Amino acid sequence: MISWRKHYKKGLIAIGLLLSTSASIYGQDGDPKNGEKLFKANCTACHALDKQVVGPALKGVVARLKTEQGLDTDWLHKWIKDNVALRASGDKYANEVFEKNNKTVMQQFPNLSDKDIDDILAYTTNPPEPAPPVDDKKTSTVDTANAAPANNTTSSVVIISLIAIAGLLVWILVKLRQLVKLGQSEDLAGLNETRVKSFSEIYEKYHFIGKGALAILAILATYGIWNWIMWIGVYKGYKPEQPIYFSHKIHAGENKIDCQLCHSSAKYGKVSEIPSMNVCMNCHRSISEYNGKYIEPGKDKAFYDGEIQKIYAATGWDSEKQQYTGKTTPVEWTRIHNMPDFVYFNHSQHVVAGEQAIINSFNKKNPDNKIDVVCKACHGKIDTMNVVQMANDFTMGWCIECHRTTEIDMNNGYNKEYFKNLHEKLKKQYPKDGGKITVDAIGGLECGKCHY
Secondary structure, X not given: OHHHHHXXXXXXXXXXXXXXXXXXXXXXXXXXXXXXXXXHHHOOOOOOOOOOOOOOOOOOHHHHHHHHHOOOHHHHHHHHHHHHHHXXXXXXXXXXXXXXXXXXXXXXXXXXXXXHHHHHHHHHHOOOOOOOOOOHHHHHHHHHHHHHHHHHHHHHHHHHHHHHHHHHHHHHHHHHHHHHHHHOOHHHHHHHHOOOOOHHHHHHHOHHHHHHHHHHHHHHHHHHHHHHHHOOOOOOOOOOOOOOOOOHHHHHHHOOOOHHHHOOHHHHOOOOOOOOHHHHHHHHOOOOOOOOOOOOOOOOHHHHHHHHHHHHHHHOEEOOOOEEOOOOOOOOOOOOOOOOOOEOOOHHHHHHHOHHHHHHHHHHHOOOOOOOOOXXXXXXXXXXXXXXXXXXXXXXXHHHHHHHXXXXXXXXXXXXXXXXXXXXXXXXXXXXHHHOOEHHHHOOOOHHHHEO
16 A cells, blocks of 8 residues: 555656656747747847748747657757757767758857746747737728718708708899889999990000000910029929838938938049839848837738838848749839939938038027938938938039038048148138138039039
């Protein structure tokens, strides 16, 4: 009897150990909520739960590894902390994973504790189910169906009311006409016979006034035509649709991406080029769907995901195989800012030499709308625009006004060296405002500086 009890107790202990071990193997001893935070902070750049990104999908990775390879969470701990060392040790499966994923070296995470890794594995084992989306179309259809009878009734009442009002007005006009006829005296009837009844008679009687009016109309027409000609090519507010939707508010505003990361030649080149699609792929190779908090009114997550797929189609990127197919499609962007051929404008001259001077001048003139980046002085607050638009006139007068009011930073390294022998002369020549020197003082109004 005692022997049976001993064996029974041992059996219970063995079953308990087995259950705890299996729970550990399948990632159940971690905290999925904390694991979700750690996963989003460390893993989402290269992994998703349900699809291949840079690395494989991680949902159920613990069970999959146990079933297919016979490996437990200890192997995953070693792989996550230092996969390079694990491959160097000759681990067969570690090297297979490396070869299978295009020899992409996974980032090492020695900073993650064993508890952190267990939490992440618990999250990949049992991720929380997303809340079912609300079908707005069905809701709106039901609301529309319920509202339809009420709308029809209201429309009928409005139409009948308008018809009644129109009939009443016609009746009043008829009665007024009858009253006028009854009230006309013989003298008034005779006066009506002598009234002028044609335009030629009026012009003959008042030809001096008529000629003056025609002269005024001619002057106004000439001014209108001249004003129209002067504004040809000025497209302030122009914001065309692009073949791939790109929100500067999301990229530059929400995500704080620096302008020059994409427009790199704006600082060191004459032209601020349109970034190539390869620049987009620097980020979107691992960002295949939009998970940001900001969504523009009228858009949804599916819309943004579809635009990312257009980038893949243009570059020939296969997100499943994580490689380029070689089949590319050029993107025909619609140009917004375009200087005439006879105008010379150098971005680097303004962004490098004039950066601080332009920012200071703009903020002085616009204390309630200050800027922190020189680009915004001409292009507006791009980081708030979903669709880029032309923010200023970009006329010759607009440029000249800027040159006349922007004070030069004479402590700028370039200006300090280039104008070192002219400082005193310029201060005497332009004594206004305490000797402040504006761009026009150093040739900012010379025709040859801007025109070929």
